[in-house]
Amino acid sequence: MSRWNSFNRREFLSTAFGAAASFSIVPPGRRLLGELLHPQSKFAPLQFPEEFIWGAATASYQIEGAWAEDGKGESIWDRFSHTPGKVKGAATGDVACDSYHRYKEDVALLKALNLTSYRFSISWPRIQATGSGDPNSKGLDYYKRLADALLEAKIRPLCTLYHWDLPQKLEERGGWPNRDLVARFTDYVDITVRALGDRISHWCIFNEPWVFTFLGYARGIHAPSRKNFAECMRATHVVNIAQGQAFRAIKAINSKLQVGTAFSMAHCQPATSSDADRQAADRAHALGNVWFVHPALHGEYPKAFPGDNPLDLMGVKSGDMELCRAPLDFLGINYYRRQLVSAIPPGAGEDATGVHNFDAHDGPLTDFAWEIWPDGFHDLLMRIAHEYKTTPLEITENGCSYLDCPDEHGSIPDERRVQFMRGYLHGLGRALLHGANVRAYHHWSLLDNFEWAEGYAQRFGLTYVDFRTQKRTIKDSGHWYAKLASTGSLT
Numbered sequence: 001m002s003r004w005n006s007f008n009r010r011e012f013l014s015t016a017f018g019a020a021a022s023f024s025i026v027p028p029g030r031r032l033l034g035e036l037l038h039p040q041s042k043f044a045p046l047q048f049p050e051e052f053i054w055g056a057a058t059a060s061y062q063i064e065g066a067w068a069e070d071g072k073g074e075s076i077w078d079r080f081s082h083t084p085g086k087v088k089g090a091a092t093g094d095v096a097c098d099s100y101h102r103y104k105e106d107v108a109l110l111k112a113l114n115l116t117s118y119r120f121s122i123s124w125p126r127i128q129a130t131g132s133g134d135p136n137s138k139g140l141d142y143y144k145r146l147a148d149a150l151l152e153a154k155i156r157p158l159c160t161l162y163h164w165d166l167p168q169k170l171e172e173r174g175g176w177p178n179r180d181l182v183a184r185f186t187d188y189v190d191i192t193v194r195a196l197g198d199r200i201s202h203w204c205i206f207n208e209p210w211v212f213t214f215l216g217y218a219r220g221i222h223a224p225s226r227k228n229f230a231e232c233m234r235a236t237h238v239v240n241i242a243q244g245q246a247f248r249a250i251k252a253i254n255s256k257l258q259v260g261t262a263f264s265m266a267h268c269q270p271a272t273s274s275d276a277d278r279q280a281a282d283r284a285h286a287l288g289n290v291w292f293v294h295p296a297l298h299g300e301y302p303k304a305f306p307g308d309n310p311l312d313l314m315g316v317k318s319g320d321m322e323l324c325r326a327p328l329d330f331l332g333i334n335y336y337r338r339q340l341v342s343a344i345p346p347g348a349g350e351d352a353t354g355v356h357n358f359d360a361h362d363g364p365l366t367d368f369a370w371e372i373w374p375d376g377f378h379d380l381l382m383r384i385a386h387e388y389k390t391t392p393l394e395i396t397e398n399g400c401s402y403l404d405c406p407d408e409h410g411s412i413p414d415e416r417r418v419q420f421m422r423g424y425l426h427g428l429g430r431a432l433l434h435g436a437n438v439r440a441y442h443h444w445s446l447l448d449n450f451e452w453a454e455g456y457a458q459r460f461g462l463t464y465v466d467f468r469t470q471k472r473t474i475k476d477s478g479h480w481y482a483k484l485a486s487t488g489s490l491t
């Protein structure tokens with residue numbers, strides 16, 4: 001049994017909830033979402049600052065499709081989803097939302113939603129099919145067209161350079177635990193930013209480094225499906241060096257470009273008030289939330305193990321921490337859930353941190369069985385704002401999966417997503433009032449899309465996608481969000 005099962009968010013549903021838990025089925029004692037977030041009862045209206053940026057997010061493998069088109073190489077996610085048994089329903093991203101061909105339609109959706117920022121990612125094997133060598137101009141051209149369409153619609157492109165689709169050939173050469181990846185990644189970043197840096201001013205180097213190293217190399221439930229904690233820890237160090245080097249490569253092209261990373265973060269709450277649980281919660285915060293922030297901003301790893309951090313196991317060499325250092329221009333935060341944390345006697349492997357963290361289920365659950373607890377969002381933001389005072393924050397992801405479908409009139413009444421957003425945005429608004437320097441919010445996601453090992457069994461979109469026809473329909477929550485984006489007023 002993993003001590004880090006709360007990170008195993010995609011596996012969770014398949015084991016615990018075979019089908020979508022309908023919201024009306026509420027176990028006795030659990031409060032209904034409406035009671036927690038009743039439209040009139042709970043919140044005073046809030047006005048967001050005029051300059052606050054409203055956006056939505058997606059990722060290449062989750063929406064593009066066109067998996068082998070125009071010279072694109074195979075990625076670890078192509079290999080993973082083409083391997084029987086890895087993804088629910090044998091789903092793949094071969095077609096996904098077909099956004100590679102329908103990007104103009106998707107930019108029109110962003111426009112219809114009144115959004116002024118779009119976070120998307122670049123597929124590395126579209127740019128370098130095997131992860132090295134000359135760039136594929138057709139791949140670069142696609143992202144140029146997308147960026148141009150966004151700029152024309154007055155939408156800021158916020159581009160993630162790595163949202164998990166590593167070229168398969170690089171995995172065959174050892175993947176992220178292999179230090180050579182630093183040079184390969186920096187080369188890819190240099191090529192891409194040279195080609196697109198005239199159009200795209202805001203960059204995220206990585207998406208959720210902890211999630212892709214941990215689920216991919218320790219738990220094995222994501223590509224590339226390895227199960228070795230030592231390799232995972234080595235991968236985290238290589239990724240930290242790569243982050244620093246990529247930062248410098250981008251700044252060398254144009255020092256004005258704004259560079260950050262989208263970090264997955266959870267509010268880590270001690271399960272009891274004991275000192276041991278409090279310390280365990282701090283270790284969970286160190287490893288799960290800031291393992292890739294602290295080396296960049298302070299040139300050292302935060303303390304995440306009861307004894308010393310396992311620097312030898314991670315392959316840390318003298319001089320490395322200087323390479324990890326990078327004064328990121330902003331911290332991207334992907335926030336979904338809170339976790340309860342208790343202390344356990346430290347063991348080997350994943351247990352070495354002496355941490356047992358698990359999902360809290362005191363609040364209502366989404367259809368993905370993730371707990372809704374907006375105060376956790378507020379508290380996490382305040383903690384990060386306090387710990388990394390001067391660095392601006394952007395919410396690069398926050399959202400929920402609900403399986404609402406079109407009704408007989410063709411509209412998608414997804415009131416639960418509206419209530420989710422009201423609650424979390426209120427938490428964010430309060431953090432702003434309390435001094436947190438947050439300048440943007442991106443909802444995950446613009447579209448229903450390929451949810452990793454869950455395939456198409458989860459729907460996170462503001463827009464409903466009929467995957468048989470690719471027809472897109474803005475959900476009621478999308479209309480609600482569009483109004484908020486144009487007025488900034490949360491009622």
Ligand code: GCO
Nearest residue numbers: 059207208334397444451460
């Ligand atoms: C992640 C990614 C997104 C997900 C979203 C919902 O965190 O896994 O950034 O690609 O789809 O978070 O799980």
